[in-house]
Amino acid sequence: MRVSGLLRLTALFFTLLAVWLFLRSSISLNTKNIRMPRWLGMAPKESQAPKSKCGLSKPCQDNFFAFKISSGAANVVGPSMCFENQILMSPVKNNVGRGLNIALVNGTTGEVMKMSAFDMYLGDPKLLLKFLREISEGVLVLVASYDDPGTKMNDEIRKLFSSLGSNYAKQLGFRDSWVFLGAKDLRSKSPFEQFLKNNPQTNKYEGWPELLELEGCVPKKIL
Ligand SMILES: *[C@@H]1O[C@H](CO)[C@@H](O)[C@H](O)[C@H]1NC(C)=O
Numbered sequence: 001m002r003v004s005g006l007l008r009l010t011a012l013f014f015t016l017l018a019v020w021l022f023l024r025s026s027i028s029l030n031t032k033n034i035r036m037p038r039w040l041g042m043a044p045k046e047s048q049a050p051k052s053k054c055g056l057s058k059p060c061q062d063n064f065f066a067f068k069i070s071s072g073a074a075n076v077v078g079p080s081m082c083f084e085n086q087i088l089m090s091p092v093k094n095n096v097g098r099g100l101n102i103a104l105v106n107g108t109t110g111e112v113m114k115m116s117a118f119d120m121y122l123g124d125p126k127l128l129l130k131f132l133r134e135i136s137e138g139v140l141v142l143v144a145s146y147d148d149p150g151t152k153m154n155d156e157i158r159k160l161f162s163s164l165g166s167n168y169a170k171q172l173g174f175r176d177s178w179v180f181l182g183a184k185d186l187r188s189k190s191p192f193e194q195f196l197k198n199n200p201q202t203n204k205y206e207g208w209p210e211l212l213e214l215e216g217c218v219p220k221k222i223l
Pocket residue numbers: 106107108109136137138139
């Protein structure tokens with residue numbers, strides 16, 4: 001009686017342990033990447049491999065910063081920005097807004113310097129002008145649009161964005177989608193930019209084009 005009771009307890013204990021281990025490893029599994037649970041001994045260390053910064057498909061080399069920028073989706077979901085695995089701006093952080101969302105990062109150290117959302121529909125474009133004029137050399141500029149980046153856009157702002165390496169600031173208009181990473185001392189146009197014009201014929205959402213995502217590795221500025 002005692003022995004079988006002990007056996008039952010032991011069996012119960014191992015069943016619970018197995019269930020717990022299974023749940024724990026299932027939860028840590030990526031949905032796209034179903035593997036045997038680790039405790040079955042099939043994949044000893046592999047599942048512990050760290051994801052690359054900002055969830056990039058390929059990790060960046062040592063002398064590069066990883067970044068990922070997503071524009072807003074229509075006027076519903078706000079934009080987000082990740083830099084070196086740190087979320088700078090996002091709806092969860094509650095620091096994004098309609099218009100243009102901009103973060104400034106020290107191009108040498110990767111330190112965040114300033115973050116701000118500029119309402120380009122009802123806001124005062126002078127605030128954005130002042131912000132852009134104060135950007136100094138060696139600063140990385142990350143930009144994500146949300147809902148409407150274009151209504152209050154003017155030639156001076158367009159020129160400043162172009163001087164940061166933008167190809168599309170010239171034509172940015174009402175409800176266009178735009179994601180961009182540039183810098184003041186860029187010698188050529190930035191390779192990090194995506195743009196979609198608001199066009200009722202091709203819009204993904206009724207009044208807005210599809211959201212845009214931009215990710216990559218930007219070289220650290222060597223002092
Ligand atoms: C970036 O950080 C370095 C080290 O703190 C500093 O010397 C440099 O002036 C900073 N660059 C800018 C543009 O602020």
